[in-house]
Amino acid sequence: MNIVVCIKQVPDTAGGVKFNPDGTLDRASMLAIMNPDDKAGLEAALRIKDATGAKVTVLTMGLPKADVMLREAMAMGADEAILVTDRVLGGADTWATSSTVAAAVKKLDYDLIITGRQAIDGDTAQVGPQIAEHLGLPVISYAEDIKVEGDSVVVKRQYEDRYHMVKAKMPCLITALSELNEPRYMTPGGIFDAYDEKEVTVWGRADLTDLDDANIGLAGSPTKIAKASDKVAKGAGEKVNLDPTESVNYLMEKFREKHII
């Protein structure tokens, strides 16, 4: 069984978000991490590998510095890593990204593709399902549990108030939630192997034959960003001084007003 996990290197938003003067993310000044949903997807793939001996390939489109993230994935247990990088692919929106990633996936043997639900920098949740669309595969999003049964997968698809149990025949694509699991740590020996024994395969535009130039990079991106901003700082709020019973009544009334309860 071959599993391809699509992962993305994202700025760590835990320490706040910084922007360039033109409104785009200042990625250089922020620490880069593996997107949390993608990491959960990788862990899910590695658990299938532990149970069945599946081969796990990680794939990313990004800057050359994403090499570190791919080595991290191999240090966790991924067998192979592919970096799709080329200047002409830069500035891609979800459409151009999914077109490019799908063209890269087409070059691989796969039974199952796992992506994160969404990246913490763009928050679109579009790339996973779009890759499936390009490849003509069924997609199961918001996976909170994945089980392999023969040539099928059974996935618990999580909603806010309910879940679906969905069974699909492979090949198919699953998008993972970070709640899916607790990703494992790398091992020290895994890190040494990732640098000393393994290679990151690098593909440029020329390696992706099944891809139309109209669908790549900034020029092939229909999305236009008007403005980007960080979370708006909250106001001072409201302070009330009441005794405990009155405070509870006051709070309950506010909750009702805002339809929280």
Place this chain on the structure above:
Amino acid sequence: MDFTLDQKHEMARGLFRDFAETEVKPLAQETDETEVFPQVTVDKMGRFGFMGIPVPKEYGGQGCDPLTYVMCVEELSKVCATTGVIVSAHTSLCIDPILTYGTEEQKQKYVRALATGEKLGAFALTEPGAGTDAQGAQTKAVLDGDEWVLNGSKCFITNGKVADVYIVIAITSVTEDKRGRKKKNFSAFIVEKGAPGFSFGTKEKKMGIRGSSTYELIFEDCRIPKDAILGPEGKGFPIAMHTLDGGRIGIAAQALGIAEGALDRAVAYTKERKQFGRSIAAQQNTQFVLADLAAKVEAAQLLVYKAAKAKETQKVYSVEAAKAKLFAAETAMEVTTKVVQLFGGYGYIREYDVERMMRDAKITEIYEGTSEVQRMVISGALLK
């Protein structure tokens, strides 16, 4: 000469730091307070390969270099010195001598289980009457048919009661030199927990590293197989000394970690703590103290990393190990003492980590060779 770490080592450091912050730090105060061995953490470290970092893969280890192992002990000790010494004693004092002196059969039998964390290791040389003067040891081993029979006791043994495999140094013969002076000949043995006649004495109540299991080991007609001897008969003393050379690098890393951890906390605290209307970090006294400590911590790190590289590339590294341990241990004591002073009254309160760090630092000047022993090793090489 290049003082920068490559990406591989940077990633390993990131892993150890992440693990220490997430898994170890939240338990450090409780481990100290309750004096309970952190078994949950040790199990996790076994699962993620931390218990066999410098061990070749063919014996179940991670196949990394001594530097990576040293960084692991360093990062763990930044948040919990107890956890640091558990890994250090297990790796340097138990696995390392079996790898260096063991037969292929012994390596297969013990190292795999130790390196994967399935079993825990310990080392027993010190006796009530034989600390720095290790030659004064009294524990004896006599061959009786197909078995060695051990009698005596060992004290202050790290991982004492929780270990499964013990390296025990015992006298196997006494010979006379030309002048008629008696000389004890020691041998090293691998003793498994549960061997008949092997029991535990009292648990030591310590000033620091209080979660570490420190026990007395008692051997009363303890019978172990003939092939449990490690290395050649009569070579136990050089085996013990060489093992301690490696162990000292581990303890130096522990001391380095304690010093770094204390300094990190001092930097954060002095920026927050306000007196006379401004942060105490804005006072020149604080700035000068922090500057001195930072310089010493970095010097200690360079010595420790140099010793780790020496272990990788040299057959003998006693002097490098002694210098690293001497300087790192005394730096840990100085840094923690001065950091407690910077914290003032809060530094004396158990709620703040630095009080524990100061107590933990002291042992690094004592075990695996006191600072005085390190000075003897260094000056001995200097003046020979």
